Amino acid sequence: MWRLLPSASQPVLYFRLDFLIEADLRGAASVLERYGLSAPSLRRRADDAFAPFYRTIWLSSDLASEEDPRVIRMLAMAYSRDARIGGGFDRNLRGERWEEALRRLEVSDWPDVVFRAKRVGNTLLRGDPELLKVSTDRACAFEYASSCVASRLDSRIHRLSGAARVSEEEWARREDALTEVVSRGISHPHVSLDCIGAVILSGSPLEV
Numbered sequence: 478m479w480r481l482l483p484s485a486s487q488p489v490l491y492f493r494l495d496f497l498i499e500a501d502l503r504g505a506a507s508v509l510e511r512y513g514l515s516a517p518s519l520r521r522r523a524d525d526a527f528a529p530f531y532r533t534i535w536l537s538s539d540l541a542s543e544e545d546p547r548v549i550r551m552l553a554m555a556y557s558r559d560a561r562i563g564g565g566f567d568r569n570l571r572g573e574r575w576e577e578a579l580r581r582l583e584v585s586d587w588p589d590v591v592f593r594a595k596r597v598g599n600t601l602l603r604g605d606p607e608l609l610k611v612s613t614d615r616a617c618a619f620e621y622a623s624s625c626v627a628s629r630l631d632s633r634i635h636r637l638s639g640a641a642r643v644s645e646e647e648w649a650r651r652e653d654a655l656t657e658v659v660s661r662g663i664s665h666p667h668v669s670l671d672c673i674g675a676v677i678l679s680g681s682p683l684e685v
Contacts, residue, residue, distance in 0.1 A: 478569060479679060481566050481681070482565040489537075490538040490675060490676075491536065492540075492591075493673070493676060494598035495671045496670055499527070499529035500662035500666055501665055501667035502662050503667065505658045508654045527619070535548075540593055551678060568682075578677060581683075594673065595670055598670070599668060612664055615663050619659060627652060634649065
C-alpha cells in the first residue's frame, strides 16, 4: 500500500508482519496414538489454557523493529482511498503501480527482501521477553490446575481396588501424559506468520 502523508518526504518502506501464536502440539502424535485420542480434543484443551492470539511486528526498510509510536500510528491507520481531513490518502499497489513503487524504492530483489523480513520478524518475536513471560505464566497456571486434578484423582485411586483401580490408574497416566504435552506446548509456543504486508509512506503521490 502507498500511503501519502503531508508530513512524509521521500518514500520509505515498512513491513507489517502478523504472527499467530498458539500452543505447539506438533510433538503430541505418539501420545494421541497411545491413548486413542483425537488431535482436535487435545487442541481444545490446549486452547483453553493458552488461547491463540496475534502479535504484530513493524519493520523499517532496513529490517529493524520500528518502535516510534508516531510512525506506528501512521502505519496502522485504516485504509482510506479518499483524502483525509488532515491530508493524505492511500493507494493499493497493483500491476504497474507496484513496478513503479519498486523502482522508486530502488528494490531489485523483492522476494529476497520479503524472505529476510519474515526471518527477522520471527527472530524478534521469539526473543520477545513479553511473549516469554506470557507463555511461562500460562504454563505455570495450567500445571497448577492440572496438579489439583491429579491430586483428587490420586486420592480416589487409593480408595479403590480391583478393576476399578486399574482403570483409574490408566486414566491418571493418560492425564499425566497429556499434561506434559500441553505444558511443553505452552512453554514453547508455535509461532507462525499469518500475513505479511508492505506500507510505503511518502510525501508525493504515486503516478505511473
